[in-house]
Amino acid sequence: MTTKAKAVAPKVAANTASETEELVFDRPESMVDRATHYCPGCHHGIAHRLVAELLDEMDLTKKTIAVSSIGCSVFLYNYIDVDTVEAPHGRAPAVATGVKRARGDKFVFTYQGDGDLASIGMAEIMHAANRGERLTVVFVNNTVYGMTGGQMAPTTLIGQKTTTCPGGRCKDREGSPIRMSEIIAQLGGVVFAARGSLDSVKNIRQAKKYLKKAFEVQEQGLGFSFVELLSGCPTNWRMTPLAANKRITEEMIPYFPLGVYRDSTADGTCGSLVAPAEGGK
Ligand SMILES: Cc1ncc(C[n+]2csc(CCOP(=O)(O)OP(=O)(O)O)c2C)c(N)n1
Ligand code: SF4
Ligand SMILES: [Mg+2]
Secondary structure, three states: OOOOOOOOOOOEEOOOOOOOOEEEOOOOEEEEOOOOOOOOOEEEEEEHHHHHHHHHHHOOHHHEEEEEEOOOOHHHHHOOOOOEOOOOOOHHHHHHHHHHHOOOEEEEEEEEEEHHHHHOOHHHHHOOOOOOOOEEEEEEEEOOOOOOOOOOOOOOOOOOOOOOOOOOOOOHOOOOOOOOHHHOOOOOOOOEEEEOOOHHHHHHHHHHHHHHHHHHHOOOOEEEEEEEEEOOOOHOOOOOOOHHHHHHHHHHHHHHOOOEEEOOOOOOOOEEEEEOOOOOO
């Protein structure tokens, strides 16, 4: 189910006979030239773009099989020009396991929301990580079930109002928000686990570095790699995009600290859990 991207614009565009303009920002070749269905201010588009940029830069596009799941990113195959398998809700790590084991020559990543990965698919993600499947998981945590209208997710913050906890999430009633990167990092088959954020340019650049490392881990055949991306859902948070970004900075990052939680590669920390780079627990 691939869609061909339009030819990319030349890197130097002629303006007049005597003048040229340097193209400094362009659409990645592996991204389809099409408007997305995402709401204004949604971070799924940024996450897609980071993935697409790396597929281009690492020359992975032609050998990639994406496993998209259920949630607002269900139409990922419309936007990233790679072969894609659509997995039932939460089952992407199990489907990706089959794909990667059958086609070890392919680059395989799952792209999952927090409702998908940390709720209905909790068993699948835990066991795929524990087995050390040689695949990469991109986990978009926006603390809510976005697609279905804003129900509480396992990652919903204490006090956050959703349609299923209209008075705000209460620890005694619904339990504490689950920190997936910290849990995943402790499982035996995990080589790289990190949490980035898409709320600022600085954090987006850092998130791309984490994704790149995770992709390299798979390419080197080392084992399971996992990157969580803190993201905004302005629509279901009932916020403007700017206020949503601020919420990530001020409320999400303190609870979900950014940084590398496991790096067992040769240039990493040889299998030990590592402290997050910033933020407090
Ligand atoms: C087995 C099953 N249960 C429930 C649903 C309904 N459903 C579709 S998307 C979704 C929530 C997705 O939330 P999340 O994974 O956080 O993705 P987001 O939309 O926030 O990116 C649910 C519950 C479904 N499609 N399949
Ligand atoms: S509902 Fe939320 S997650 Fe879904 S597209 Fe809109 S802003 Fe993005
Ligand atoms: Mg979500």
